[in-house]
Amino acid sequence: MENILEISNLSKNYKDFSLKGIDIALEKGYIMGFIGPNGSGKSTTIKLMMNLIKKDSGTIKIFGLDNDQNNLAIKERIGFVYDENHFYEELTVKEMKDVISPFYRRWDESVFKQYAKDFELPLNKEIKNLSKGMKMKFSLAIALSHHAELFIMDEPTSGLDPLVRSELLEVLQSLLQDENKSIFFSTHITSDLDKIADFITLIHNGEIILSKTKDELLEEYCLVKGSKKLLSGHRPENLIGLKQNDYGFEALSSSKKEIIKQFGDSVMIEKPTLEDIMVFYTRRGERRVSSY
Numbered sequence: 001m002e003n004i005l006e007i008s009n010l011s012k013n014y015k016d017f018s019l020k021g022i023d024i025a026l027e028k029g030y031i032m033g034f035i036g037p038n039g040s041g042k043s044t045t046i047k048l049m050m051n052l053i054k055k056d057s058g059t060i061k062i063f064g065l066d067n068d069q070n071n072l073a074i075k076e077r078i079g080f081v082y083d084e085n086h087f088y089e090e091l092t093v094k095e096m097k098d099v100i101s102p103f104y105r106r107w108d109e110s111v112f113k114q115y116a117k118d119f120e121l122p123l124n125k126e127i128k129n130l131s132k133g134m135k136m137k138f139s140l141a142i143a144l145s146h147h148a149e150l151f152i153m154d155e156p157t158s159g160l161d162p163l164v165r166s167e168l169l170e171v172l173q174s175l176l177q178d179e180n181k182s183i184f185f186s187t188h189i190t191s192d193l194d195k196i197a198d199f200i201t202l203i204h205n206g207e208i209i210l211s212k213t214k215d216e217l218l219e220e221y222c223l224v225k226g227s228k229k230l231l232s233g234h235r236p237e238n239l240i241g242l243k244q245n246d247y248g249f250e251a252l253s254s255s256k257k258e259i260i261k262q263f264g265d266s267v268m269i270e271k272p273t274l275e276d277i278m279v280f281y282t283r284r285g286e287r288r289v290s291s292y
């Protein structure tokens with residue numbers, strides 16, 4: 001299968017944070033949810049993909065092209081949506097669109113008009129007077145109007161109400177009906193991904209913790225709860241985010257099969273959500289709490 005996005009050994013060092021040699025691959029036609037808690041490195045990774053900041057080492061290939069040497073050609077083919085406002089506040093929606101559209105050779109005014117209608121964009125309103133949801137819809141309409149093949153979105157749903165969020169997710173889902181389109185989507189709202197993601201990549205402290213298909217992840221992983229005495233003789237490194245108190249323990253495991261083999265039916269096994277997986281992984285190291 002053709003990789004639309006291929007990141008290898010990518011590093012970026014800030015004074016108090018490092019992205020540590022990360023690898024990510026996304027196949028054409030799929031949607032990857034890029035999850036991680038605040039400050040884990042999601043935006044830094046996306047800014048590097050978009051060449052908005054300089055990497056220290058590693059390679060980023062998009063559409064099979066190195067993004068250092070083919071920056072403009074790559075950007076033509078990307079629909080980019082990000083959380084921060086990057087519009088001129090004083091312009092109206094229409095004026096702003098007229099500024100942006102000439103940058104894209106494949107700009108399609110009829111597509112923009114259709115999305116403007118579907119999203120009920122107030123074309124004559126100044127950007128500064130748009131709600132957050134409306135700004136996001138405008139940003140999305142721009143991203144959708146130049147026949148992009150890859151959509152890169154940095155926390156597109158953050159701060160949106162549930163209605164606008166679900167509208168946005170529906171648009172993303174409908175995009176994927178076209179097998180030539182792919183989406184890379186960062187969020188810390190994991191429930192956004194429950195329905196739409198094919199792959200999940202989890203980043204924490206600048207390191208990729210896991211990258212798998214969502215179905216594999218939800219099938220193979222489990223939450224395990226049981227009496228504390230069962231832990232003696234068990235290797236705690238297999239229990240992710242282990243929490244224990246005087247009464248029992250709770251943890252995530254990457255192998256339901258292994259847990260059943262080790263504990264039989266002496267523990268409670270539950271299916272985790274993506275949120276559970278993120279939370280248990282990112283609290284790794286925490287061993288004791290007063291209750292759970």
Ligand SMILES: Nc1ncnc2c1ncn2[C@@H]1O[C@H](COP(=O)(O)OP(=O)(O)OP(=O)(O)O)[C@@H](O)[C@H]1O
Pocket residue numbers: 014015016017036037038039040041042043044045188
């Ligand atoms: N220009 C910069 N100079 C120094 N440190 C930075 C810079 N940009 C980001 N960082 C630091 O890098 C770390 C990762 O930030 P990043 O924005 O990539 O995280 P994130 O996963 O996108 O978080 P969030 O979900 O909160 O947006 C943070 O600790 C941040 O303070």
